Amino acid sequence: AQSVTQLGSHVSVSEGALVLLRCNYSSSVPPYLFWYVQYPNQGLQLLLKYTSAATLVKGINGFEAEFKKSETSFHLTKPSAHMSDAAEYFCAVSGLNTGNQFYFGTGTSLTVIP
Amino acid sequence: NAGVTQTPKFQVLKTGQSMTLQCAQDMNHNSMYWYRQDPGMGLRLIYYSASEGTTDKGEVPNGYNVSRLNKREFSLRLESAAPSQTSVYFCAIHVGLMNTEAFFGQGTRLTVV
Numbered sequence: 300a301q302s303v304t305q306l307g308s309h310v311s312v313s314e315g316a317l318v319l320l321r322c323n324y325s326s327s328v329p330p331y332l333f334w335y336v337q338y339p340n341q342g343l344q345l346l347l348k349y350t351s352a353a354t355l356v357k358g359i360n361g362f363e364a365e366f367k368k369s370e371t372s373f374h375l376t377k378p379s380a381h382m383s384d385a386a387e388y389f390c391a392v393s394g395l396n397t398g399n400q401f402y403f404g405t406g407t408s409l410t411v412i413p
Numbered sequence: 414n415a416g417v418t419q420t421p422k423f424q425v426l427k428t429g430q431s432m433t434l435q436c437a438q439d440m441n442h443n444s445m446y447w448y449r450q451d452p453g454m455g456l457r458l459i460y461y462s463a464s465e466g467t468t469d470k471g472e473v474p475n476g477y478n479v480s481r482l483n484k485r486e487f488s489l490r491l492e493s494a495a496p497s498q499t500s501v502y503f504c505a506i507h508v509g510l511m512n513t514e515a516f517f518g519q520g521t522r523l524t525v526v
Contacts, residue, residue: 308453333514342417342503342517343456389455391515393507400471401446401507401515403455 303392305404313412318362318377320407322390325371332373333391333401334364343389349373360384385411416440419504419518426494426525434489434521436504444507445487446471446515447479449500456503462487494525 306321324330331350335343347358354366360383364375373390390404416439426432438445443464448456448471458471462481476498478490491498504518 303455335515340520340522342519343515344517345514348514400458400461401456401505403457405453405455 303390303402303404305388305390305407307407308405309408309410311410311412312380314382315379318375318380318384318409320375320388320390320409322364322373322375322404323371324373324390324392326392330392332364332366333393334358334362334373334375335389335391335403336360337387337389337406339386346375346388380409380411382411382413385409417504417506417516417518419502419521421521422519423522424524426491426523428495428525430494431490431492432494432523433491434502434504434523436487436489436518437485438487438504438506438516439485440506440508440516441484442506442508443484445481446505446507447477447487447489448503448505449473449498450503450520451500459489459502491523494523496525499523499525 302325304323333348334346336346337343347356349356349366357363362377388407391401393401418437420435446461447459450456457473460479462468465484468479480488502521505515507515
């Protein structure tokens with residue numbers, strides 16, 4: 300069965316510090332991988348996605364993620380946190396192994412400390 | 414969000430009441446999905462419709478029914494609401510070859526008391 304694990308349900312960083320949100324997936328076939336962001340009382344917005352092209356994927360708002368097949372990981376990073384980055388972040392997977400369904404991680408709440 | 418509209422945005426129900434959550438999309442896509450979001454559990458799929466006239470169960474279908482009225486609309490019905498159905502509900506469309514992206518509505522925040 301497909302699964303996505305996000306380590307750390309809450310992450311706090313200082314403004315200007317590195318943001319690192321972790322995501323690991325389980326799949327015998329390379330999947331499609333996604334990061335979504337959810338601001339309070341809003342729907343989910345796509346940050347970036349990996350669909351078997353370049354392993355380093357750049358997204359909106361300065362975020363990027365690297366697909367590492369050997370580690371089955373797709374961690375999200377941003378060099379310098381901004382107050383506006385405070386939100387809930389979800390890693391998701393889809394693809395042939397999932398019958399093209401999306402499976403979401405449990406989410407990581409990012410707090411940015413001024 | 415990206416042409417997916419949900420109504421209502423907020424709803425409070427008493428246990429045993431029924432209601433229908435509405436979802437409409439103007440992106441002309443075949444597949445539509447209903448998810449529920451609960452703290453610490455991410456989003457879980459309730460039902461989906463791969464195309465007009467078809468519906469299938471997802472991970473957590475119990476207590477819900479759906480109707481794919483036409484290509485634009487996909488409704489979720491709670492026949493007899495229970496407190497365990499207190500949640501935020503999202504409608505989504507999956508687009509692209511191999512469903513490589515999902516667009517979400519703004520969500521319906523449902524409280525069952």
